[in-house]
Structure formats: structure tokens, C-alpha cells
Amino acid sequence: MSDSGRAASRTAVLVCQGRAAADGRIAADRFTDPVAVRLLSGAERVPVDEVRAGTVPEGWRARVAFESVRACAEVVAVRTPAIDEALRARPAGQLVILGAGLDTRAWRLPELARTRVWEVDHPASQQDKRARLAGIPELPAVARSVRFTPADLAVDDLGEVLDAAGHDASAATTWLWEGVVPYLTRDAVRTTVAALTARSAPDSTLVLNYQAPSARASAGRLLARVLGSSVTSGEPWRSLWPPKRMAELLAEYGLRVVSDDDLLTLARTAGTPARHRSSLRSGRVAVAAYHGG
Template sequence: MRTDDDSWDITESVGATAIGVAAIRAYETSREDALFHDPYAAKLVAAVGSEGWNAMMSGALSRRSISDGDYQAWSMGNVLVARTVYFDEYFAAAVRAGIRQIVILAAGLDARAYRLEWPSDTRIFELDQPKVLAFKARALADGEPAADRREVPVDLRQDWPKALLDKGFEPDQPTAWLAEGLLRYLPGHAQTQLLEHVVELSAPGSRMAINLGTGSGDPADEFRERRRKVMADAGLKLDLEDLFYPWEGREDPRSWFAMHRWLVTEGDPVALLEDRGRAVPEAVRAGMTQHILMTATKPRGDDTL
């Protein structure tokens, strides 16, 4: 059961979800028709030393008592692939717009500082629990970031703006923020507080990218039990919904940013995959449409609302 002051390392609670994301990115990278390439994902999963996570990374779990389509549904594979493509393109657009300050909130095992192309003067701040960042540093010790990567070990429910500023963040410079796979792991009030901090720290021209499941697409109890059993058989004890805070009492970030006079654009995860030639199983299409992909941009003086 989650509490407002709980903590974790990479192998437990919310930390373990980062391994699952890396495993799916590694699996996607291994496909002949891969929509992105993350050569660091497999290394991060292997560093955990878990047969279960290695099985997910190789796609072997899809052959354990469930169909391929069902596997894609319970693993959120389609959503994770779509959001990875969306956010990779988001950062590419930010760089083209001249933004050189990047903040990844709850960075987990995100390897974008290593695998994407960045101008040499880019600074990338990665915020997460100290134990999570320490694990990633060990696993990627022989890697070389493509930009000035700065770790900010902090709990996002605490005073993370001070920790970020102490690492050299410049609030007068436009920033590209990312909250990937984060907001449902925060209580509603903590989500609002985090977004308020982002607005306060953002210079004109800054942008914020977010994904968030609305709750209406959460799986039924029967489906959750089937997924739980498959994972348990592989030695993995993880139930995403047990880690989520409820959607109720939470503000929709699309309307929240619009209310703060940021320009909001949305992405469609189903269309994003299909436009790139990736078929989306009918069984997961409805759930994907309940998943928010969005970018909010703080207008400059010459922008119009």
C-alpha cells in the first residue's frame, strides 16, 4: 500500500516499474520494425539480474499462458512504445526551437541523455529517488552522456525545486520538461503542486510533455488477476494499479495548463503507431484512447492564445 512518504530502490514498488519500462524498450529495440532504438535499455535490465525481467525483455512472457495480443495489453506495450516515440520527437522539436535546458522528472531508467542527439551546450537534469539514480549510474558507468547530464537525487514530493536550482538550473532560460509515467504515482494534490512548481520555474518558450492514464481505462479485476499470475509465475511481484493513486480528485493536466494560459496540444497514441505502420490490436485500442499524451507550451511575448 502506498503512503505519502514511502521510498524505494530500483527493484521494489514504483522503482520496479522503471525496469518494466526499460524491458519493453529493449524488446522494441530488438524488433526488425522497431520504431525507436534504445541500446541502453537491455544493459539496464540485465544489471538487475532477474530472470523474470530478462524474460519480459526478450518477449518470452508473451508465450507463457497468454496470447501475444493479451501480452501487449497487460504490459501496456503499445502505450509505452507510443509515448517513447512521442517524447523522443518532443525533445527533437525542443532542440530545433533552441531549448538547451532539459528536466526529466522521475527519470527512472530513461537513457535519453545517452541515446538521443543533443547540441553540445545542452544541460539535462534527471530527478529521481537517490537509490534509483545510483543504480543507473552503476549500470551505465561505461557509457558517455551526449550532453551535460546532472543528477538531482530527490523525492518529487519534497522540495525538489531547491535541489534542482542547487544543481545549476537557470529559471530564466526556456526549459523542456518531461513527466513520463509519473503523475498517477502521485496523489492528486502532489500532482497539482508539481505542476505549479513547473509553471513557476518556466521562462517564456518553455514546454512540458506529459502522459497520464485517465483511470477509465484501468483493467478489470479479472484481467488484473490474470496479469498478476503471469508475472508471479515469472518471479515478478508487481501490480501497477496497487501503486497508482486514484484519478478522482485529480485535475486533468490539459485543462489545468490551459487555465494557466499555456498552449496545449495533444497526441493520439493509436494514430501515432498506425501512422508508422504498426498495427494496434483491437483489444488494446479502447484502453489506449483513454491515455493522455500532451505538450503544453508557455507563450513568448509574440505568441497568441
């Protein structure tokens, strides 16, 4: 396992702030994540509380943090429940979460009671999550087990790492890859798809969130950086995928796309707010089935 000396992911914290801000406020009938706020520090909760209260702060730095969390809340209130539903629809004994960040599913989805979970993440991000969890020992995992598995998907051999961590390649696995693909190069995405399908028994599933190219969404990220959002500056987007290209890549490795929807469509179907339309339009949730290579 490599450690490229990188800092813990700031975008993982932002997504967690988004979920904490959305909990019980946006799409309350479909989405709830009471665990997210517990993983945040006091300072990280400030913009969350402001968004929940609808109190716009003074000062540009606080305002950028507020707007980032508010926009993220709207996105995760659509993508998180869509993914939760996909996981509930395909229960498997094994769930591997790639680039898990501050994902809370192993602590909040009772449907995972019989599922062994592997959380794969960059070593620095994973260490940060473990430190946060250590501060809340009274928070039990609801999944059957959680195995923290550090790996840099751009460098390490995912197959070897999972093998060493006790993942069983002969049993079906649900693979979850949410909010990570844009941060990987095209080559790293391909290598990861190859590695996960090599460890996929028939009836395995990939639940994938990725970004399609969008001039407006990319311009929005650039603007956030110019305005001083240090959250995204250290984690540039490296690959955006038109749905057809993504489906072709997955098909090369025996994965058949069963559904692939943009978040704006999912938001409209669910009747959730859609103010940040360009972010929602370019974000996608796909489900792909593996029946053997």
C-alpha cells in the same frame, strides 16, 4: 531531500524492458533504443529475449513476466518515439526529466548534444540507475551533461532541489514527465506543475505522458496484480486525468496545450501494432507551451 525508505521503482525496470523488447522489432522505422537492454540485469533480460523471439515461456510466473513485457513494448513503441519527436521539435538548452527511471535519452539522442539534462527521480530509483550505469562505464552520455537530482515529488520542493542542482530558471527549459503522473496524487501533480512553471522562462515546454480514466485499463492492472505481477503491486495508480481536467490544470499555471493525443490514435497514424487497445486508448502524450505566467 527526503528518503522515505522506498525501494527502487519496479515499473521503471518494466518500461526499460519494454523498450529493450521493442528495439528493432516494433515500429523499427520510428523507434530504436539499443541502450535499454544494457541497463538490464541478466534475469531482467530473460523475458525481453523471449518477447523478441516470440517464445512463450512455460509456467505462470514466467508467463506473467512475458505478457507484462510484451504489453509494455507495444505501449512504449508508440509513446517513446512520439516524445522523442516532441523533444526534437523544441530543442532547448535545458531538459529536466521528472521521474526519469531508466530513461535512456541522454545516452541515445544526438539532438541533445548541446542540452544540459537534469534527471529527477525518487532517491532509491535514482541510486539503482546510477549503479546500473556504473557497470557500463564505456557508455558515454551524448547529452552535453547529465545531472542526477534525487527528489521525492510527493514530498520535496522541486524548485529548491533544481535550484541547488544548478538549473537556470531564467533560461527556457523543456520538461519531460513520462509515465509518472499516475503514480502521484492529484495534489502532488498540482504541486509539481506549480513548481515547474515557477522555474519556466518564456518559450519553455512541457512534454507530458499521463493516463486518462479507463475501467478496462484499471481492470487489466488489477488482473495483473491478482495473477501475481509484483511489478505493479508496490506502485499503485493514484491519479488518472480526463484530458479536459489536465488542460484546465495546466492552463491555471500558464501552460497552453498544443497537442494531446491518445496512444491508440498515434499508433494508428504511425501504422504500429495495436493489440492492447485499452492500454493504448487511455495513455496520452500532450505537449504544452509556456509563454510566461
